[in-house]
Structures are given as C-alpha cells and as structure tokens.
Amino acid sequence: MNSPNLPVVSEGSRLTPGELHSVVFARAALGRRGYDEEQVRNFLQYVERELVKIFTDKAALADEVNRLRSQASSGSRGVMAPEDAHFQAVRILSQAQQTADLYVADAERYTRELAHEARLHREAILSDAKGRAEQMLEDAHRKAAAVAEAAVRTAPPQAAPAPRPENLPDADRLALEREIAYLRTYSDVYRTHLRSYLEALLRNVDEWESSERASLPGGNA
Amino acid sequence: MDAQRLKASFAQVAEKGDAVALFFYSDLFVRNPHLRDMFPIGMSGQRDKLLRALGHIVSQVDDLSNLVPFLQQLGRDHRRFGIVAEHYPHVGASLLATLRHFSGTAWTDDLESDWTAAYTLVAKVMLEAADENALTSPAWWNGQVVAVERRRFDISVLRIQPDRPLPYAPGQSVALEVPSRLRHWRYYSMANAPRPDHTVDFHVRLVDGGPVSPVLVRGTQAGDRVRMGAPIGTLTLDESSPRDVLLVAGSTGLAPLKAILEQVSRRAVPPRVHLFFGARSRDGLYDLEDLAKLADGFPWLTVVPAVSDEPGGHGFSSLLQSGDDGIEHGNLSDVVARRGPWDGHDAYVCGPAVMVGHTVEQLTRLGVPRDRIRLETFADAQR
Numbered sequence: 267m268n269s270p271n272l273p274v275v276s277e278g279s280r281l282t283p284g285e286l287h288s289v290v291f292a293r294a295a296l297g298r299r300g301y302d303e304e305q306v307r308n309f310l311q312y313v314e315r316e317l318v319k320i321f322t323d324k325a326a327l328a329d330e331v332n333r334l335r336s337q338a339s340s341g342s343r344g345v346m347a348p349e350d351a352h353f354q355a356v357r358i359l360s361q362a363q364q365t366a367d368l369y370v371a372d373a374e375r376y377t378r379e380l381a382h383e384a385r386l387h388r389e390a391i392l393s394d395a396k397g398r399a400e401q402m403l404e405d406a407h408r409k410a411a412a413v414a415e416a417a418v419r420t421a422p423p424q425a426a427p428a429p430r431p432e433n434l435p436d437a438d439r440l441a442l443e444r445e446i447a448y449l450r451t452y453s454d455v456y457r458t459h460l461r462s463y464l465e466a467l468l469r470n471v472d473e474w475e476s477s478e479r480a481s482l483p484g485g486n487a
Numbered sequence: 488m489d490a491q492r493l494k495a496s497f498a499q500v501a502e503k504g505d506a507v508a509l510f511f512y513s514d515l516f517v518r519n520p521h522l523r524d525m526f527p528i529g530m531s532g533q534r535d536k537l538l539r540a541l542g543h544i545v546s547q548v549d550d551l552s553n554l555v556p557f558l559q560q561l562g563r564d565h566r567r568f569g570i571v572a573e574h575y576p577h578v579g580a581s582l583l584a585t586l587r588h589f590s591g592t593a594w595t596d597d598l599e600s601d602w603t604a605a606y607t608l609v610a611k612v613m614l615e616a617a618d619e620n621a622l623t624s625p626a627w628w629n630g631q632v633v634a635v636e637r638r639r640f641d642i643s644v645l646r647i648q649p650d651r652p653l654p655y656a657p658g659q660s661v662a663l664e665v666p667s668r669l670r671h672w673r674y675y676s677m678a679n680a681p682r683p684d685h686t687v688d689f690h691v692r693l694v695d696g697g698p699v700s701p702v703l704v705r706g707t708q709a710g711d712r713v714r715m716g717a718p719i720g721t722l723t724l725d726e727s728s729p730r731d732v733l734l735v736a737g738s739t740g741l742a743p744l745k746a747i748l749e750q751v752s753r754r755a756v757p758p759r760v761h762l763f764f765g766a767r768s769r770d771g772l773y774d775l776e777d778l779a780k781l782a783d784g785f786p787w788l789t790v791v792p793a794v795s796d797e798p799g800g801h802g803f804s805s806l807l808q809s810g811d812d813g814i815e816h817g818n819l820s821d822v823v824a825r826r827g828p829w830d831g832h833d834a835y836v837c838g839p840a841v842m843v844g845h846t847v848e849q850l851t852r853l854g855v856p857r858d859r860i861r862l863e864t865f866a867d868a869q870r
C-alpha cells in the first residue's frame with residue numbers, strides 16, 4: 267500500500283486510535299488526481315487496529331512489570347524457581363537440537379538424492395556410450411566388408427601386397443586376400459570412428475573433472 | 488542393587504523413546520556446556536546408540552560374565568573420544584536426572600540408590616579398562632595420507648602412515664576420523680598385513696549422501712591428516728586350523744580379506760586358498776588387476792571374479808571388454824556355491840549385509856559348520 271500523506275498532527279502530541287478514527291481527509295477536486303477514498307479508509311482502519319494492539323500490549327507489560335516489582339521487593343519467591351529455569355533451558359536446548367538434527371537429515375537426504383541421480387545419469391551415459399561403440403563397430407564392419415569385397419573383385423590378385431601364399435589353391439588364396447583386405451579397411455575405418463568418438467568423450471571428461479574439482483570441500487584448487 | 492527393579496524401571500522409561508536420550512543430552516549440555524564440543528552436530532545417531540547401549544547394559548546387569556567384556560570394550564572405545572575419569576560423574580548426574588524425570592511417581596529412594604550403584608559400577612569397569620589400555624596403547628593414532636589412488640569414480644585406495652606402529656591382526660578395522668568431518672568416526676578395514684614401514688591401506692567406497700566416505704574417496708589427497716582409534720574385529724585368520732581357506736569378498740569387503748591373504752602368503756607352506764571377489768558390474772572389481780598378479784605368483788591361490796548385474800558378454804560388446812575371460816556372472820553367493828564343495832574349508836566372508844547373509848546361508852546349507860565361518864558386514868548402504 268502506498269503511504270498516504272497523513273493530516274498534520276500537532277508535534278509532540280501522541281496519535282491515539284480515537285484521533286485517527288476521527289481524521290477526515292480533504293477530498294480531491296473533481297477531475298483532479300486525488301486520494302482513493304476507499305484506500306485511505308482501509309489504511310486508517312489498519313493503523314487503528316495496530317495502535318489498539320500496541321496500547322493493549324503496553325498496558326499488559328506495565329501490569330507485569332508492576333507485579334514482578336512488587337514480588338521482587340516483597341522478598342518472596344524468585345522470578346522463576348531455578349528448577350524451572352533448568353527445565354526451560356533443557357527444553358530450549360532439546361528443541362534446538364531437534365532442529366539441527368532435522369537440518370542435518372535434510373541435507374543428507376538431499377545429497378543422497380543428488381548423488382543417486384548423478385549415478386543414474388552416469389550409468390545412462392555409459393550404456394549410451396557402449397551402445398554407440400557397438401553400433402560403430404557394426405558399421406565399420408559392414409563398410410569394411412563391402413570395401414574388401416569390391417577390392418577383391420576389381421583388383422587382380424597380384425595387387426595384394428601381403429606375403430604371397432604361393433602354394434595355396436586359388437580359391438583359398440582368394441579367400442585369404444579378401445580377408446586381409448577386409449581387416450585392413452576395417453581397422454582403418456574403425457580407428458577413425460573411434461578416434462573422433464574418444465576425443466569427444468575426453469572433452470566431456472575434462473569438463474566433468476574441472477567442475478568436480480571446483481565443488482570439492484576446500485576447493486583444492 | 489535389585490536387578491529386577493532396574494530392568495522394570497528402564498523398561499518404563501524407555502517407553503518414552505527418543506525423548507529420553509534427547510532430555511539426557513540437553514540436561515548434560517545445560518549443566519556442562521564444555522562437553523558439547525565432544526559430540527557431533529547432528530545427534531540422532533548418537534541418541535540411538537546411547538539408548539541401545541543402556542538397554543543392553545540393563546538387560547545384562549545380572550550376567551556380569553557377558554556384561555563386563557562389553558563394558559571394557561566400551562571403556563577402551565571412549566579413549567579416542569577424549570573421555571577421561573572426570574567426565575563420568577557429569578554423565579552419571581544427568582543420567583540420574585533423566586531417569587528421575589521420566590519415572591514420575593515411580594521414582595523412589597531405593598530406585599535412586601539402585602541406579603547410582605549400577606552407574607558407579609559401569610563407570611568403574613569402563614574406566615579401569617581404559618586405564619589399563621592406556622598403559623600399552625595411545626588414545627588414538629595420528630596418520631598422514633601418503634598416497635591416494637582413485638580406482639573408480641566411487642572407490643579409492645588410501646595409504647596412510649601412522650605416527651607410531653599400529654599393531655593389528657590382518658582382517659581387523661579401525662575407526663577413522665577426518666578433519667573436515669570432526670566427531671564422525673567410521674570404521675575401515677586395513678587391507679594389508681602389517682608392513683615394516685607400518686603403512687596401512689584402506690579401500691573406501693563412497694556411500695551416497697554419507698558424511699565421511701565421500702570425503703575420503705573424492706576429497707582426500709597425499710599430505711592430509713586423519714586420526715585412527717584402536718584396531719577391533721574378529722574377522723581374523725584361525726592360525727591353528729589345518730584346513731584350506733575360502734575368502735568371499737563383496738566390493739570393498741575385499742579389504743580385510745586381502746590382508747588375510749597376505750598373511751597366509753607369508754607361511755612356509757600356505758594352504759590352498761580360493762578368493763571370490765564380487766561386484767555389481769565389471770568396473771566394480773576395482774582391485775582385480777592386483778589380485779590377478781598375486782594369483783599368477785602363487786600356485787596355491789585361485790581368484791574367481793564375479794559380477795551380478797551384467798549379463799555374459801556376446802558379440803561386439805564382449806570384444807569391447809577384452810580380457811573378460813574368467814569372470815563369472817551371477818550373485819556372488821551362487822557363484823561360490825556352484826564352485827563347491829567347501830566343507831573342508833574355513834570361510835571368511837565380508838561385504839554388504841545382504842551378500843554376507845546369503846553367502847553364510849549357502850555355505851551352511853552346503854555343509855560348512857557355522858563355527859568355521861567368520862564374517863564382517865559393512866554399511867548397509869553399500870551396493
């Protein structure tokens with residue numbers, strides 16, 4: 267609520283609930299900007315209630331002070347029996363301890379949940395990586411098989427630089443050469459795939475490690 | 488001292504549950520604020536322990552042959568917390584105040600003198616054991632981390648140099664405290680037989696959300712300091728036995744069994760040893776490389792790794808996991824059972840509670856007498 271400009275109250279005198287109740291605001295001229303009557307009234311009611319509360323509290327406190335003063339001067343029982351004071355202290359400490367326990371338990375549960383999620387996340391990443399690696403292998407395998415097949419079909423057998431298995435029958439030699447060509451291509455294709463994949467993975471791990479180091483207790487950095 | 492009266496009194500008070508220990512500690516700390524620093528910030532675990540211990544003590548108060556060793560151990564354990572004789576009367580006073588508070592009208596002078604006598608006796612036994620222990624052993628050992636090897640994102644092997652020799656039997660554990668988690672003591676097993684340079688290895692596995700293990704696994708480096716209590720534990724080698732040896736380890740439960748393995752290897756004529764090492768997945772077998780090396784060097788040793796959560800590899804994935812041969816698949820206890828019979832063996836089992844429970848069940852079913860099986864269980868949260 268915006269604070270309205272209250273009507274001037276003479277300096278020094280205290281504002282009372284009654285005074286406040288009888289305050290009348292001047293109306294704003296027609297067509298001019300002025301106070302919202304409804305809002306002003308609401309505000310005044312609010313202030314009035316607050317003042318009533320403060321006055322009652324003040325009276326109660328004054329009574330209490332008087333009561334305690336007379337009790338203390340009459341030399342009877344102390345303000346509070348030491349026994350009671352001890353139990354109160356024990357109760358307060360117990361409550362504080364329970365609050366502390368609650369905070370500790372909450373914090374532990376929270377980190378446990380976080381860690382659990384991170385663990386699931388990690389497992390998902392790993393199984394995803396495994397799946398991809400497997401896919402890559404199969405991919406490489408298929409490509410290599412196709413390339414090897416093509417190589418053997420187009421090139422004459424002499425083109426194969428492998429140590430020539432001279433005294434093998436033609437069919438066997440052809441199969442062997444095909445195998446060699448396959449393995450070469452396979453390993454080339456696979457290595458390329460794998461290298462780029464591992465590089466991506468390493469970049470990931472680097473980020474991971476550095477963010478982890480930053481979050482360790484004591485920073486270590 | 489009337490044992491029956493004490494039991495009835497404790498039963499009545501214990502009905503109020505956690506409120507009892509809560510009141511006790513608050514009373515203790517209001518009267519003696521300087522004692523607050525000796526306890527952890529979060530106290531719910533500590534309250535459980537106190538009530539359980541008191542219940543145990545009261546239930547055995549007329550069976551001293553069982554109670555006394557328990558109290559002696561408790562007294563020795565309290566040395567590492569820095570507890571000395573002058574602390575005991577404070578605790579006694581608050582205990583009495585608590586019992587009185589929760590007994591209401593049931594509290595009588597007789598009951599008060601019963602409780603006073605019981606506490607005095609308990610404190611005396613604990614203190615005498617502590618004092619006797621002090622003649623031969625420090626209250627704690629300071630240690631310095633000399634090496635950390637991260638084996639997996641959640642498993643590290645730490646090597647620690649104690650400031651003086653730490654005498655222990657392979658298979659035992661010590662309570663350990665790290666500076667960034669003061670008052671949180673956790674047990675870890677020494678993973679090696681004692682060495683001439685007195686260094687000890689620990690295999691630590693991170694428990695999600697735990698206060699201590701994440702610090703040890705991920706936040707510790709060479710040069711860091713720790714404190715260690717006195718060694719405890721009964722998972723130790725039966726030196727008098729002529730039988731062959733079966734070791735069954737789940738995850739970091741390997742640590743104490745590896746120490747026992749080392750002890751066996753120092754014998755002139757080692758018995759035959761089978762070591763089963765299980766984890767959920769292959770990368771959980773964090774120490775397999777080293778174990779395989781040992782198995783290569785010792786003809787009397789067979790190492791069987793096992794994983795429970797990964798199916799046997801086929802096709803391309805098995806190609807990716809080269810060197811997978813020899814890894815068994817299935818629950819560790821089943822894998823062990825498949826390789827039996829074990830009735831001529833002494834068995835040592837360590838790991839998560841469920842795994843240890845199943846293994847002991849299987850072994851006894853297969854005819855291994857229960858008293859030839861020694862075991863230790865770690866935190867239940869271990870997977």
Ligand SMILES: Cc1cc2nc3c(=O)[nH]c(=O)nc-3n(C[C@H](O)[C@H](O)[C@H](O)COP(=O)(O)OP(=O)(O)OC[C@H]3O[C@@H](n4cnc5c(N)ncnc54)[C@H](O)[C@@H]3O)c2cc1C
Nearest residue numbers: 673674675676690691692694697698699700739865866868
């Ligand atoms: C004799 C002995 C020897 C031990 N040796 C080893 C060892 O060699 N290597 C090793 O790694 N550990 C060992 N432990 C376990 C170790 O003491 C610690 O308990 C563990 O490292 C975890 O410590 P922490 O403080 O992180 O968590 P703790 O506070 O000990 O956490 C474990 C507790 O948290 C609760 N908890 C954890 N996670 C969850 C969850 N997800 N959901 C619900 N509750 C959960 C469990 O109730 C459990 O009691 C050993 C334990 C004992 C008793």
Ligand code: HEM
Nearest residue numbers: 522525526527533536537540564568570574575578609670
């Ligand atoms: C009848 C006497 C006592 C009993 C039955 C008792 C019981 C226990 C138990 C069961 C534990 C847990 C032990 C563990 O985690 O290894 C413990 C821990 C502890 N006790 Fe006592 N205790 C007694 C006396 C005392 C006294 C006199 C003090 C002095 C203040 C004290 C202070 C502690 C502290 C500081 C811890 C460690 C708390 C923690 O790290 O969680 N105890 N006590």
